[in-house]
Amino acid sequence: MGFVAWSLTVWARAYCDAGYEAGGRFELNLLLPLFVGSEALVGLVARAIGRRLVLHVPTAVRVSLPTLLVVVATVWLAWWFFATQGTLDGYPGDSGRCPVSNVPPQWPEWIPV
Template sequence: MGFAAWSLTVWARTYCDAGYDAGGRFELNFLLPVVPAVGALVGLLAQAVGRRLALRAPTAVRVSLPALLVVVATVGAAWWFFATRGTLDGYPGDSGLCPPSNVPPQWPDWIRV
């Protein structure tokens, strides 16, 4: 999930030409190994919390709660990273393909922050 968020961030910055200069590429290349590692830690933490919460629960809850928390935590963390680092609001982009918010127009409204 972390790699997918990183890939979408690179694509958005390239498409809108916002934050893809030398400093922006350095930031993205530095974040490449960090984002998946943080995503894995978030997933492990969510799984541990889910197991702890479901200790005395019925079998269905004991099996599904940790998995549900992992999915919610990793998707939420990836979406947050992508929304904050992928679409740099107000950054002067030169491509002319995106509005001033630097959100590509073909993306659905629910992904925009």
């Protein structure tokens, strides 16, 4: 999930040409191992918390709650990364394909950035 969020962030920056000069690409390449590692850590912590919460419950809940917490935590962290690093609001983009907010037009309206 971390690699997918990083790839989406790189795509958004390249499409809008906002923060995609040499320094911006270096920043994204530097953030890749850090973000993927933090995604893995969040997943492990969410799994441990989920297992701790469901000690004396039915088997269906014991299996599904930790998995659900991992999915919610990793999706939230991936969305946060894209919203803060992929859409550089007000950054001067040169492509002319994106508005001032640097959110690509293909981005669904129902997902906030």
